[in-house]
Amino acid sequence: MGKQARAIVDLSLKDLVKDLNKAYADEWLAFYLYWYMAQTVSGRAYEDIAEFLNKIAKEELEHATELADLIIKLGDVPTANPMELEKNANAPYLLPPKNSADINRIIRIVAEAEAGAIEVYNKIAKKTFGKDNVTYQLVTHILSEEVNHEEIFENLLER
Numbered sequence: 001m002g003k004q005a006r007a008i009v010d011l012s013l014k015d016l017v018k019d020l021n022k023a024y025a026d027e028w029l030a031f032y033l034y035w036y037m038a039q040t041v042s043g044r045a046y047e048d049i050a051e052f053l054n055k056i057a058k059e060e061l062e063h064a065t066e067l068a069d070l071i072i073k074l075g076d077v078p079t080a081n082p083m084e085l086e087k088n089a090n091a092p093y094l095l096p097p098k099n100s101a102d103i104n105r106i107i108r109i110v111a112e113a114e115a116g117a118i119e120v121y122n123k124i125a126k127k128t129f130g131k132d133n134v135t136y137q138l139v140t141h142i143l144s145e146e147v148n149h150e151e152i153f154e155n156l157l158e159r
C-alpha cells in the first residue's frame with residue numbers, strides 16, 4: 001500500500017494491525033482445529049462431517065492468507081512464530097474431543113469457534129466503517145463466510 005493509501009486510514013495503524021494480527025492467529029487455530037478434526041473424526045456419518053470440516057478449514061486458511069496480505073499492505077508483518085499464534089489469538093485453542101466419534105461435540109466446538117469469529121469480525125467492521133474502507137471490505141467479506149460456517153454447523157446440530 002502506498003503512502004496515500006495509508007494516509008487515508010483514519011485510525012491508529014498500530015491498533016488496526018494488532019486487531020488484524022489477532023484475527024490472523026484465530027484463523028490459523030481454526031484451520032488447524034478443523035483440519036485435525038476432519039482427519040480424525042470417526043463413527044456415524046464421519047465422511048460427511050469430514051467433508052464439511054475440510055471445506056471450512058480451507059476457507060479459514062484463505063482468511064489467514066487475505067489477512068496476511070492486508071497486514072503487509074498496511075506496512076507490517078503477520079506473526080512469524082507459530083508458538084505465538086495461541087498467545088495472540090482472541091480465544092484459546094479449543095481442543096478436539098477425546099472421543100473422535102463424538103460428532104455432536106465436534107459440531108458444538110465448531111459452532112462456538114464460529115460464534116467467536118463472527119463477534120471478532122463484526123467488531124473490526126464497526127471500528128473500520130467509514131475509516132478504512134479497504135479493511136472494512138475484507139472483514140465484511142470474511143464475516144459473511146463465518147456466518148455461513150455457523151449456519152452449516154448449526155443445521156447439523158438440529159438434524
Ligand SMILES: [Fe+2]
Binds near residue numbers: 063117146
Ligand atoms: Fe475464518
Ligand SMILES: [Fe+2]
Binds near residue numbers: 030060146149
Ligand atoms: Fe469460519
